[in-house]
Amino acid sequence: MANYKVHDNPIRDEWVAKLGKVTSVKAATQFIQDFRKAHTTPLRTEHTLDLDYLWIESKIEEKLAVLRGDAFVDEDLLNLCTTGEAAGMVVKHWAQKMEKATDKYSAEKILIQFRQLYKPPVMPVNYFFTADTQMGSRLMELRNTNYYATSLPDLRKERGVKVLHLGVSKAAH
Amino acid sequence: MALSTATKAATDALSVNRAPTTVGPQEVHKWMQSFNWDFKNNRTKYPTKYHMANDTKEQFKIIAKEYARMESVKDERQFGTLLDGMTRLNAGNRVHPRWGETMKVASNFLEVGEYNAIAAAAMLWDSASSAEQKNGYLAQVLDEIRHTHQCGFVNYYFAKHYHDPAGHNDARRSRAIGPLWKGMKRVFADGFISGDAVECSINLQLVGEACFTNPLIVAITEWAAANGDEVTPTVFLSIETDELRHMANGYQTVVSIANDPAAQKYMNSDLNNAFWTQQKYFTPVLGMLFEYGSKFKVEPWVKTWNRWVYEDWGGIWIGRLGKYGVQSPASLRDAKQDAYWAHHDLALLAYAMWPTGFFRLSLPDAEDMAWFEANYPGWYDHYGKIYEEWKALGCEDPASGFIPLQWMIDKGHDIYIDRVSQVPFCPSLAKCSGSLRVHELNGQKHSFSDEWGERMWLTEPERYECQSVFEQYAGRELSDVIVEGHGVRADGKTLIAQPHVRGDKLWTVDDLKRANCKFADPLDKF
Ligand SMILES: [Fe+2]
Ligand SMILES: [Fe+2]
Numbered sequence: 001m002a003n004y005k006v007h008d009n010p011i012r013d014e015w016v017a018k019l020g021k022v023t024s025v026k027a028a029t030q031f032i033q034d035f036r037k038a039h040t041t042p043l044r045t046e047h048t049l050d051l052d053y054l055w056i057e058s059k060i061e062e063k064l065a066v067l068r069g070d071a072f073v074d075e076d077l078l079n080l081c082t083t084g085e086a087a088g089m090v091v092k093h094w095a096q097k098m099e100k101a102t103d104k105y106s107a108e109k110i111l112i113q114f115r116q117l118y119k120p121p122v123m124p125v126n127y128f129f130t131a132d133t134q135m136g137s138r139l140m141e142l143r144n145t146n147y148y149a150t151s152l153p154d155l156r157k158e159r160g161v162k163v164l165h166l167g168v169s170k171a172a173h
Numbered sequence: 174m175a176l177s178t179a180t181k182a183a184t185d186a187l188s189v190n191r192a193p194t195t196v197g198p199q200e201v202h203k204w205m206q207s208f209n210w211d212f213k214n215n216r217t218k219y220p221t222k223y224h225m226a227n228d229t230k231e232q233f234k235i236i237a238k239e240y241a242r243m244e245s246v247k248d249e250r251q252f253g254t255l256l257d258g259m260t261r262l263n264a265g266n267r268v269h270p271r272w273g274e275t276m277k278v279a280s281n282f283l284e285v286g287e288y289n290a291i292a293a294a295a296m297l298w299d300s301a302s303s304a305e306q307k308n309g310y311l312a313q314v315l316d317e318i319r320h321t322h323q324c325g326f327v328n329y330y331f332a333k334h335y336h337d338p339a340g341h342n343d344a345r346r347s348r349a350i351g352p353l354w355k356g357m358k359r360v361f362a363d364g365f366i367s368g369d370a371v372e373c374s375i376n377l378q379l380v381g382e383a384c385f386t387n388p389l390i391v392a393i394t395e396w397a398a399a400n401g402d403e404v405t406p407t408v409f410l411s412i413e414t415d416e417l418r419h420m421a422n423g424y425q426t427v428v429s430i431a432n433d434p435a436a437q438k439y440m441n442s443d444l445n446n447a448f449w450t451q452q453k454y455f456t457p458v459l460g461m462l463f464e465y466g467s468k469f470k471v472e473p474w475v476k477t478w479n480r481w482v483y484e485d486w487g488g489i490w491i492g493r494l495g496k497y498g499v500q501s502p503a504s505l506r507d508a509k510q511d512a513y514w515a516h517h518d519l520a521l522l523a524y525a526m527w528p529t530g531f532f533r534l535s536l537p538d539a540e541d542m543a544w545f546e547a548n549y550p551g552w553y554d555h556y557g558k559i560y561e562e563w564k565a566l567g568c569e570d571p572a573s574g575f576i577p578l579q580w581m582i583d584k585g586h587d588i589y590i591d592r593v594s595q596v597p598f599c600p601s602l603a604k605c606s607g608s609l610r611v612h613e614l615n616g617q618k619h620s621f622s623d624e625w626g627e628r629m630w631l632t633e634p635e636r637y638e639c640q641s642v643f644e645q646y647a648g649r650e651l652s653d654v655i656v657e658g659h660g661v662r663a664d665g666k667t668l669i670a671q672p673h674v675r676g677d678k679l680w681t682v683d684d685l686k687r688a689n690c691k692f693a694d695p696l697d698k699f
Pocket of ligand 1: 290316317320412416
């Protein structure tokens with residue numbers, strides 16, 4: 001694992017340099033979406049940045065927010081995603097997707113993907129948080145219905161975990 | 174500039190519902206009852222599975238002027254006593270040093286809990302739709318602000334008056350070093366303010382306040398007084414008199430959702446998770462702070478726990494909520510077993526990892542050992558002998574270069590961190606109810622130490638992404654991490670943490686470096 005300091009480390013420097021080359025809203029949007037898909041949430045495809053991804057992500061957010069602030073007029077700041085899409089339409093589209101989800105695993109995937117793609121500053125906060133709350137409430141309902149109905153072994157299978165070790169429990173039951 | 178919707182709604186309501194011209198408490202209370210936050214779209218901005226009823230009553234009966242009067246009297250008592258009487262008696266220095274160290278943890282951590290309780294109560298204010306219920310939560314916000322100040326003041330007071338201020342004054346700076354802060358943030362921060370708003374209320378009010386403030390804020394005053402600390406009881410009892418009303422708020426949360434069909438679907442699993450979340454940390458940590466962080470013992474932790482957690486809360490309080498469909502949590506049985514051994518397990522690991530703290534720990538002496546064995550038969554053969562071996566190897570002496578953590582690694586007693594609670598767990602030495610589980614998901618390995626937490630993670634993996642200190646620091650040398658994480662005193666070389674509470678033989682960065690102890694992630698073996 002990483003034998004370097006928490007702050008001021010070579011990984012962070014490397015990403016700050018990469019980010020320095022990003023100069024437009026369009027490029028920064030692509031940059032943050034790619035980054036979030038690869039390095040954030042349980043759906044991430046890589047674990048190489050596990051120690052630093054939150055810091056790096058915050059730097060990309062900062063950059064995109066500044067670029068967006070310069071490029072957008074007030075009206076757009078409140079209503080437009082940095083992808084160029086109308087926030088209201090995007091939110092409607094994802095809410096419908098969530099509505100159609102019938103099981104917790106697909107609902108969870110929808111919400112995480114929504115966050116990877118649209119978490120601010122890609123989408124204006126006024127749209128994002130309302131949508132996230134509504135979708136999150138729906139996900140909670142699906143996850144918490146019959147919470148104990150599935151046994152742990154079956155739950156592990158459904159989740160797709162590889163069991164590496166199971167100790168013997170001294171628990172009372 | 175245009176008024177915000179909230180301000181406009183409040184202004185409109187005020188013009189319809191004029192404030193009373195006299196200030197009799199009953200009249201003011203009546204007015205507050207009829208005061209209504211009737212926003213057009215009264216939908217909370219926080220996610221929840223539940224629907225809170227519009228007509229819930231408030232049990233927080235003393236409000237507005239009466240409330241302010243009462244709290245100002247309580248504040249005067251506290252600050253007057255501390256700044257005048259106690260200071261003249263040199264109370265800050267009459268504390269047994271073991272207990273002085275315990276308060277570095279207890280008050281700094283409770284301050285975090287109080288701070289997050291401000292946000293939690295505010296979130297419930299936003300979520301509730303009954304005006305009376307909103308009043309109750311809003312007053313709780315004020316209380317929690319007061320408590321945050323009070324806890325901060327305890328550490329401020331000790332930093333000024335106690336002979337060893339390091340840790341009282343700057344605990345937060347060193348928060349990234351050890352595992353103890355992470356677990357505390359799980360119960361005191363995440364548990365109170367993340368996820369379903371009603372689930373947060375269950376964590377904060379139904380479990381945190383109704384169950385664990387009794388041992389955390391009341392029992393601690395007995396231990397404090399027994400160990401010469403007159404400061405903590407003055408402050409903490411002042412806090413606890415407010416907590417009673419917060420428990421009433423938790424009761425009203427349940428009442429407000431009782432008629433919602435959703436409540437019967439979700440409430441008991443939320444309660445079980447909340448109870449397990451809170452107990453997983455508090456049961457071992459409080460037991461450890463009381464029994465290992467004191468010279469003079471009050472009563473065995475298991476007895477306190479059984480009386481307040483098992484009988485008073487699990488039986489009587491939850492029993493009173495039975496008519497609303499609330500059941501005693503199923504995890505209470507495992508918790509009962511943990512109340513006996515889990516704090517001994519944790520104390521051993523905490524001592525093994527002593528350099529990562531922001532406080533000083535000490536080995537049990539002969540008198541302590543006799544007390545432990547008398548109250549927890551079997552203690553000596555399992556734990557006592559290890560402490561004796563560490564002492565013989567010179568764990569207290571900086572010249573020895575011996576860190577018990579190295580002993581753990583050399584003997585193959587790997588320490589794992591439970592992903593969900595962040596509480597450390599050593600499967601080869603633990604006597605608590607847990608067992609090690611290691612899973613790989615999407616290329617990442619995770620360890621767990623009990624089935625309740627494992628289920629929570631399997632259900633909501635994105636909620637438990639906190640890295641363990643072993644994952645963060647694998648490969649790094651201990652003193653290097655401690656220097657970077659601000660674990661050093663103002664002289665630039667002496668460690669804040671120490672493996673004893675004596676005045677001499679303090680460990681420095683160089684002593685630690687000589688031990689050449691390296692962080693390793695036990696999950697790498699799988
Ligand atoms: Fe409080
Ligand atoms: Fe409280």
